[in-house]
Amino acid sequence: MKIDLPRAGFIGTALLSVCLxxxxxxxxxxxxxxxxxxxxxxxxxxxxxxxAEVFGRIKNAYVEPVDDAKLLQDAIRGMIHGLDPHSxxxxxxxxxxxxxxxxxxxxxxxxxxxxxxxxxxxISPIDDTPxxxxxxxxxxxxxxxxxxxxxxxxxxxxxxxxxxxxGSPIVLxxxxxxxxxxxxxxxxxDVIRVASVKSRLLxxxxxxxxxxxxxxxxxxxxxxxxxxxxxxxxxxxxxxxxRNNPGGVLHAAVDVSNAFxxxxxxxxxxxxxxxxxxxxxxxSETVESKLPLVVLINGGSASASEIVAGALQDHHRAxxxxxxxxxxxxxxxxxxxxxxxxxKLTTARYYTPSGRSIQAQGxxxxxxxxxxxxxxxxxxxGIKERDLSGHLENGQAEAExxxxxxxxxxxxxxxxxxxxxxxxxxxxxxxGN
Numbered sequence: 001m002k003i004d005l006p007r008a009g010f011i012g013t014a015l016l017s018v019c020l021x022x023x024x025x026x027x028x029x030x031x032x033x034x035x036x037x038x039x040x041x042x043x044x045x046x047x048x049x050x051x052a053e054v055f056g057r058i059k060n061a062y063v064e065p066v067d068d069a070k071l072l073q074d075a076i077r078g079m080i081h082g083l084d085p086h087s088x089x090x091x092x093x094x095x096x097x098x099x100x101x102x103x104x105x106x107x108x109x110x111x112x113x114x115x116x117x118x119x120x121x122x123i124s125p126i127d128d129t130p131x132x133x134x135x136x137x138x139x140x141x142x143x144x145x146x147x148x149x150x151x152x153x154x155x156x157x158x159x160x161x162x163x164x165x166x167g168s169p170i171v172l173x174x175x176x177x178x179x180x181x182x183x184x185x186x187x188x189x190d191v192i193r194v195a196s197v198k199s200r201l202l203x204x205x206x207x208x209x210x211x212x213x214x215x216x217x218x219x220x221x222x223x224x225x226x227x228x229x230x231x232x233x234x235x236x237x238x239x240x241x242x243r244n245n246p247g248g249v250l251h252a253a254v255d256v257s258n259a260f261x262x263x264x265x266x267x268x269x270x271x272x273x274x275x276x277x278x279x280x281x282x283x284s285e286t287v288e289s290k291l292p293l294v295v296l297i298n299g300g301s302a303s304a305s306e307i308v309a310g311a312l313q314d315h316h317r318a319x320x321x322x323x324x325x326x327x328x329x330x331x332x333x334x335x336x337x338x339x340x341x342x343x344k345l346t347t348a349r350y351y352t353p354s355g356r357s358i359q360a361q362g363x364x365x366x367x368x369x370x371x372x373x374x375x376x377x378x379x380x381x382g383i384k385e386r387d388l389s390g391h392l393e394n395g396q397a398e399a400e401x402x403x404x405x406x407x408x409x410x411x412x413x414x415x416x417x418x419x420x421x422x423x424x425x426x427x428x429x430x431x432g433n
Contacts, residue, residue, distance in 0.1 A: 219255020247303025
């Protein structure tokens with residue numbers, strides 16, 4: 001089983017970017033790395049002498065005695081830290097917590113985070129979690145955890161502080177763009193149960209699908225939700241909402257893409273190791289390959305979300321709407337070093353079917369729509385027939401539907417625009433254009 005966890009860390013699981021390989025493939029990757037190491041050029045002896053010299057100076061001259069093992073562990077962490085934000089040296093607890101999130105249930109706050117300028121940056125809060133309910137938003141910078149400043153802490157250290165017993169509170173000091181003073185938000189830790197796929201109807205004949213996170217069974221759940229929507233109405237179009245979805249299981253992204261594609265390449269990876277080059281293609285077992293489709297993305301859409309959006313965009317199967325995605329297009333492989341430690345190393349990049357690298361670029365929407373707040377203008381003479389005393393009722397639910405659409409325009413402008421586009425696509429499809 002291959003698992004791609006998105007970017008930085010889910011609080012409560014220390015979720016870091018990682019690609020967990022099944023035992024045979026993982027062993028093959030280790031063997032390949034060892035073989036290439038043996039065949040590589042001679043070790044840089046002068047640099048190793050310099051390392052030994054620094055090690056000795058610290059041992060002899062530092063103000064306090066330093067344990068040899070600690071110095072070497074810190075040296076390994078520094079070596080890995082200098083590569084990229086997603087490679088890491090994993091202690092046993094870190095490796096275990098990386099695997100917890102795929103079950104869809106874990107303890108913590110319910111936010112995915114990364115590092116920015118020495119502070120913790122909120123990449124996205126997860127739907128229906130303590131962090132989202134407390135008001136934590138994408139883009140927030142966390143500067144303090146209770147009374148502890150995050151400056152000088154590694155991402156893992158900050159994540160460990162934010163973890164805790166369900167029911168225990170933590171105060172996050174947050175700097176938010178557009179707000180002059182730092183905010184203090186209290187979040188009560190809880191067991192996070194993530195519903196991977198949610199659905200509802202928009203204006204009777206248009207379906208709305210929201211994927212919060214790509215878990216092992218997300219593809220199956222998506223198909224089940226679409227079938228349930230079909231039982232309720234004759235669908236004329238679908239909105240797939242991937243906003244603030246930090247990613248998850250790679251194969252789930254392939255399954256979701258395959259639900260809308262009946263042929264063609266979905267995603268491929270390339271790296272220096274032969275076994276890092278993989279290709280994933282759609283099959284004919286698709287649940288909906290024709291219905292008009294609009295996909296919503298934003299800066300919190302990453303990894304598996306970008307794979308789905310990129311595949312549907314390249315195959316012209318959907319219109320991508322919203323804001324540029326996060327741009328996490330690298331693959332990490334976990335390589336055990338011994339029974340207690342592992343190395344998480346970036347080994348490949350993702351590419352969309354047309355050959356676009358997702359890394360540091362992300363997916364650009366076909367139609368950019370900012371996360372704006374719509375204010376409806378009231379006309380001076382806003383009197384209509386329905387406002388006249390004693391007017392005849394229409395006998396249909398048109399007025400109620402109009403009010404519902406206006407409510408959507410105020411509460412979620414991007415979804416409102418996606419629905420409008422979906423209606424236009426459905427009209428065009430019905431007219432055979």
